[in-house]
Amino acid sequence: xxxxxxxxxxxxxxxxxxxxxxxxxxxxxxxxxxxxxxxxxxxxxxxxxxxxxxxxxxxxxxxxxxxxxxxxxxxxxxxxxxxxxxxxxxxxxxxxxxxxxxxxxxxxxxxxxxxxxxxxxxxxxxxxxxxxxxxxxxxxxxxxxxxxxxxxxxxxxxxxxxxxxxxxxxxxxxxxxxxxxxxxxxxxxxxxxxxxxxxxxxxxxxxxxxxxxxxxxxxxxxxxxxxxxxxxxxxxxxxxxxxxxxxxxxxxxxx
Numbered sequence: 336x337x338x339x340x341x342x343x344x345x346x347x348x349x350x351x352x353x354x355x356x357x358x359x360x361x362x363x364x365x366x367x368x369x370x371x372x373x374x375x376x377x378x379x380x381x382x383x384x385x386x387x388x389x390x391x392x393x394x395x396x397x398x399x400x401x402x403x404x405x406x407x408x409x410x411x412x413x414x415x416x417x418x419x420x421x422x423x424x425x426x427x428x429x430x431x432x433x434x435x436x437x438x439x440x441x442x443x444x445x446x447x448x449x450x451x452x453x454x455x456x457x458x459x460x461x462x463x464x465x466x467x468x469x470x471x472x473x474x475x476x477x478x479x480x481x482x483x484x485x486x487x488x489x490x491x492x493x494x495x496x497x498x499x500x501x502x503x504x505x506x507x508x509x510x511x512x513x514x515x516x517x518x519x520x521x522x523x524x525x526x527x528x529x530x531x532x533x534x535x536x537x538x539x540x541x542x543x544x545x546x547x548x549x550x551x552x553x554x555x556x557x558x559x560x561x562x563x564x565x566x567x568x569x570x571x572x573x574x575x576x577x578x579x580x581x582x583x584x585x586x587x588x589x590x
Contacts, residue, residue, distance in 0.1 A: 349382040354402035356517035357389055358588040359578050360442070361400035366585065367525060369446040370397045375509070376425035377442045379517060380433055381407055388433060392419025401590045410434065410487065424484040428511075431490030436497055438513035440520040445509040448532035453506050460504070460530060463537065463544045467530040468555040475500040480507040502527060518574035519567070 357379050364370045364377075373396055381387040389405045391397070406417030410430035414420060429441045452458050458478075462471040475497045481489065493511070497503050501523060503511040510527065514520030537544055547555075558566065581588060 351402065353379050353382065353517065354389060354405045355589045356574070357391070357405060358400040358402045359574075359581055360517050360521045361391055361397040362581055362585050362588050363521065363577055364444065364446075364524075365396075365398045366581070367446075367528070369444045369524065369528065371445050372396060374422075375444045376422065376429060377440070377517075378425065378429040378433065379440045386410060386434070387415055388429060390421055390425055390429070392417070393422035393425070394419065398585070401588055403590055427484040427487050428490045428493060431487055432494045432497070432511070432513065435491060435494035436499075436513060438515075438520075440514045440517050442512045442514075442520050442524050443509060444524065446524070446528050448528050448535055449504070449510045450508075451535050452531045453504055453508065453510070458504060458506055460527075461534060461544055462547045462552050464530060464533055465555055466526055467534065468547055468552045470502060470527065470530060471552050471556070473500050474502040474504055477503060477505045477508075480505070516570065518570045522570050522573050 357377055360377055361370075369375075373394055376390060378388045378390045381389060387407050387409050389407055391400050391404060392406050395404060404417075406419050406421070407415040408421040408426065408430075409415055410426070412421055412423070412426045425443075428443060432438060432441045452460065458476070460467055460470060460474055462468040477493060477496050481492075484490065493503060493505075497511070497513070501513055505511065510524070512520050512524040512527065514523060534544070564572070578588075
């Protein structure tokens with residue numbers, strides 16, 4: 336198998352950190368029940384290269400992801416660094432999303448509670464809890480499943496639907512979360528699954544949901560001036576804590 340290499344100038348601490356965080360996020364997805372074996376995809380831009388992306392080579396289980404496994408591919412599907420090949424739908428969904436939305440990190444899963452909600456004719460996430468309220472106004476919806484992504488046109492269509500949103504609900508399919516960092520994108524994915532889980536459970540009672548008012552939603556989404564932790568700091572602390580959990584239970588992702 337051919338091994339490719341990036342120029343030495345790109346082999347930086349920033350690149351290594353992203354590889355470690357991406358491997359950690361994949362292992363966390365197994366811990367959180369988001370994975371489907373070797374399917375679905377997490378990608379991140381190579382620092383300084385907006386047209387090149389890190390991904391776990393297709394065929395590796397997410398539970399065995401390591402920083403050293405991460406390969407680099409481009410929108411044409413070519414392997415730029417590392418071993419293996421990018422899976423076709425990962426190329427077709429993720430590369431256009433990175434390019435058109437400007438997202439540094441793109442995560443696509445078929446996680447069960449979000450997918451359960453996306454199986455419904457009315458699949459809207461309602462702001463009925465504090466967690467769900469954070470997502471209000473930040474979710475785009477793709478209401479037409481078109482089949483397995485096999486062309487870049489499909490990724491471009493999804494990117495147009497997302498526009499400036501951070502979450503995409505894909506009816507009959509799954510979800511996408513984007514972010515500026517791995518920590519930010521994964522925390523969004525995790526919080527989203529919790530919000531979907533509580534809504535589906537509440538809906539199963541057959542009783543009407545109490546939706547929060549616009550005024551309350553605005554207060555939830557507006558950072559308090561007295562808050563000792565910014566949102567970016569909360570994302571960093573969350574992901575650092577979860578990596579410590581992995582260090583104790585599923586070590587090896589940083590190798």
